[in-house]
Amino acid sequence: MAQQRVAVVDFGGQYTHLIARRCRELGVYSEIVPFTKPLKEVLSGDYETLGIILSGSPRGVNEPNAPRIPAEDLLNVSVPVLGICYGHQLIALAFNGELEHGTMMEYGNTYVRVIERDVLFMDVPEQFVAWMSHMDSVVKQPPNFKVLALTERGAVAAMRHAERPIYGVQFHPEVRHTQMGKMILKRFLVDVCGFRCDWRPMDRVEELSREIAATVPPDEHVICAVSGGVDSVTTAVLLNRTLGERLHCIFVDHGLMRKGEPEQVVSTLRRMGIANLVFVRAEERFLSRLRGVKDPEKKRKIIGEEFAKIFEEEAAKIPRASWLAQGTIYPDRIESGSAGSGSALIKTHHNVAGLPAGLRLKLVEPLKDLYKDEVREVARKLGIPEEIVSRHPFPGPGLAVRIIGEVTEEKLRICRDANAIVEEEFKKAGVYDKVWQAFAVVTDSSWTGVMGDARAEGYVVIVRAVESEDGMTADWYRPDMDLLDRISKRIVNEVGNVTMVAYATTPKPPSTIEAC
């Protein structure tokens, strides 16, 4: 039986991922597809695509070069369609409704008034709070469409085609601020599209194992790059189930790991029954190449290149290996522009962008369609220790992206120790699992201090903690002041050569999560 799927069409909006995640939370497998892919193609293929969601966009529908779907494609689509925000406006435009720009815009929490109790609104009160973010508004529904709800300012908040299952909502049901938003989405998926809602990431273990077995022929070997994060460890353990001795894991310690991490990873992999594990100590190679380099992208490139070189050297020693396994997950592909709408490249995430070029290896990426929390569910199902499963994400280039300017041994020591303190204190306070990441950054600046009775010059360290669902957007975590105080005092007293600890209060966007 083909896998059921809802396709979320991406026009570059910031909530596209959230829509896809919410569908999966509701037990419906979702995939993001670029708007440039004709809907006919979206509906053909290996999946049983039972519904289409048109998502938001940073552009206005009437702007020249705004992303569009040809009206006739929308008219001819054979499955239910739900337009959200920009998607709602596109439907209005395609079916000859009336739109206005800049006269009825609404942002944040607003009230929506239901005027026709359609299936989507079975569970909401007559008036409910909904999250809005729009410049353009549908001021008159297209002919043959019914208005289901109005915005506070009188624009069309929701509408549907009189005979066909084509819906549009101006607000964002995927955003938590929208009252019963998830139920509205569920009504669309279950009652309008007919989804079974039986997709669970952990059920995928058997399916992923079958996929691996079908991909890698029985006499071929696979090399797996393990970084120590939950993604790569899960990839290795998953492959090990199917491949056993045919799997060769390579773990490169680039000297930029968290405190105690290399030892922990190696012992976990051994305990999980990985037979072939090469542990490469390469601290000196990386640090010597990073000497004097300040530019963040250059640092990332060097680490990526050096990693690729070492990897190639080690891989060449493994006979019969014709496959490379990587722990790439869904958001990695989207942020690096290799899936979805090809949004701007912000940083080189080198587990996607920097494959060893000289290696003629075929690629196997079993987790490529999963989000982080879904990977964690799979990891638990596989019996991977909780320490690794719930450990905060850590970037491939390691502490180098938490050190502003040159990576010196002194800054690296400060960064590693300060990061360990932040993690430890968040755990002790019972808030480690509440945040996406909590860490310390060593800046290139100094602050004059007074230690004992003498003047002291030391580094400025920035503590950053963020809440996020998938790392694509993030808000800064509001910590308890006593927790912050303990972290600050411990960093200054225990790490040494630090005279100021600051806390980062900028969300993503406009900042990124890591410092560089």
Ligand code: XMP
């Ligand atoms: P940024 O800093 O881009 O980070 O907002 C988003 C998420 O990705 C992680 N990150 C990386 N992961 N290789 C990785 O595998 C990288 O080069 C990299 N850079 C950032 C980061 O820790 C955060 O969770």
